[in-house]
Amino acid sequence: MIRYIILFVFMSLGVLLSAQQMKWTELAQDTVYYANEYLPDGLMVTPPGPGQVWDFRSLKAPYALSRRVVVTGERDKVIYASLVNGKQTDAILQLSGNSVQIVQLIEDNPICPGNKLLYSLTPAFKPFFEGGLGETYEYHGKMQSVFAWPHDLNCTWVPAQLPDSCRVTYSLSYDIDVDGDGTLYLPTEVNDVFRQHILEKRTLKVETKRGYSWKDVTAQIPTLKTITYKEILRFVSSDTGLEWADIEIKDNYQPVRIEFKTFPLVTRIFSEKPSRPDIFAYPNPTFDVVRFQMSDLLYGRYKLKIFNILGVPVKETDVVVDDPKKTIAVDLGDLQRGTYLYRLQDGFGRTIKTKRIVLIQP
Incomplete structure (x- = not known):
């Protein structure tokens, strides 16, 4: 301790x-x-x-x-x-x-x-x-x-x-x-x-x-x-x-x-409420496997989409949120080095968050 x-x-x-x-x-x-x-x-x-x-x-x-x-x-x-x-x-x-x-x-x-x-x-x-x-x-x-x-x-x-x-x-x-x-x-x-x-x-x-x-x-x-x-x-x-x-x-x-x-x-942080749904990627920058951690989401089905910097989809993953700190791992090692966007959407296609992630050489 x-x-x-x-x-x-x-x-x-x-x-x-x-x-x-x-x-x-x-x-x-x-x-x-x-x-x-x-x-x-x-x-x-x-x-x-x-x-x-x-x-x-x-x-x-x-x-x-x-x-x-x-x-x-x-x-x-x-x-x-x-x-x-x-x-x-x-x-x-x-x-x-x-x-x-x-x-x-x-x-x-x-x-x-x-x-x-x-x-x-x-x-x-x-x-x-x-x-x-x-x-x-x-x-x-x-x-x-x-x-x-x-x-x-x-x-x-x-x-x-x-x-x-x-x-x-x-x-x-x-x-x-x-x-x-x-x-x-x-x-x-x-x-x-x-x-x-x-x-x-x-x-x-x-x-x-x-x-x-x-x-x-x-x-x-x-x-x-x-x-x-x-x-x-x-x-x-x-x-x-x-x-x-x-x-x-x-x-x-x-x-x-x-x-x-x-x-x-x-x-x-002076007040943690009201909380809002969010998603974090770590490590960021990365060179292969990325952990995506979601917070304050309603339980249910979501989609995690990866786009290149031009907005073209390059990867998509279905996510079932059944935990307040749901965490998944996604291997991005097959993508070219550079800047990408990741977006979390709910079951109706509404965007929760869009953020940036950078792939670097190991």
């Missing part, structure tokens, strides 16, 4: 820097779109070093997820905000001009799966690090939540005598080493980046209390993972600090999951 939050705040930082130091409070309601792909095929992650090229243009996941900062109020001259993932709050932030700190996280209860806890971070976590090649950063702290024992919930472990309270504590170790620089290619754009090699370690302790004293019961819970590790490669713009990609890796730099920035990056 904490790395998802870092992904958003790094993206937002890049927006602030490119917008002449826009304040965090002015960023409220901006929406960042991102995508996830698991076990990505053909994604080569190289060892450390300068002057590298990372080609991630094969990524195909759509941008169907969003995050935004929502200012919630002020207390003792400190502005607080919620980090909203879709419709759910994931974290509480402290905003101060161009700086931000994560003070609380909402994460799973390790004893009672399916339930969430509000954890406080001590000290507050500063998610920004924009060091150059060879620089390092460390964070060591605790993430803790205290709650009344849930008598009405199913938990993986129940003590012989039900306690009054339970305390869950994670000791956090977060080490960053900027181990590479070079050029990063994503499906929609290219940038010069620094690569951050991140090692995250969590050590879990569970305590219960009856009366006035706390008792460590971690060893009594057989299914509990007391120590967890994560290894992440983060690609950050060398110009703005904007994060472009976050890759979770295993042994020998094998990627198991990638979260990456998609287009549009940030759209200032």
Whole structure:
């Protein structure tokens, strides 16, 4: 969870820097779109070093997820905000001009799966690090939540005598080493980046209390993972600090999951209603397979038509919309390189949207 939050705040930082130091409070309601792909095929992650090229243009996941900062109020001259993932709050932030700190996280209860806890971070976590090649950063702290024992919930472990309270504590170790620089290619754009090699370690302790004293019961819970590790490669713009990609890796730099920035990056949205039917193409520009994602359409049958720049039809596909974010893949690799138009029509032949797509050489 904490790395998802870092992904958003790094993206937002890049927006602030490119917008002449826009304040965090002015960023409220901006929406960042991102995508996830698991076990990505053909994604080569190289060892450390300068002057590298990372080609991630094969990524195909759509941008169907969003995050935004929502200012919630002020207390003792400190502005607080919620980090909203879709419709759910994931974290509480402290905003101060161009700086931000994560003070609380909402994460799973390790004893009672399916339930969430509000954890406080001590000290507050500063998610920004924009060091150059060879620089390092460390964070060591605790993430803790205290709650009344849930008598009405199913938990993986129940003590012989039900306690009054339970305390869950994670000791956090977060080490960053900027181990590479070079050029990063994503499906929609290219940038010069620094690569951050991140090692995250969590050590879990569970305590219960009856009366006035706390008792460590971690060893009594057989299914509990007391120590967890994560290894992440983060690609950050060398110009703005904007994060472009976050890759979770295993042994020998094998990627198991990638979260990456998609287009549009940030759209200032103050009200998402009324919504209108729309269609997006990604990657754009492209050289072969294109994902077309439709939104806010009535369920039913539609046609997707591709025209050359002169308006001559070159391809047509029938689409059955049965999902709010219906996505289809169309191979345009057999068409000549150049600019084309794509048009979505309903069952009566009425045009929903017409947009442009560009085919380039691979």
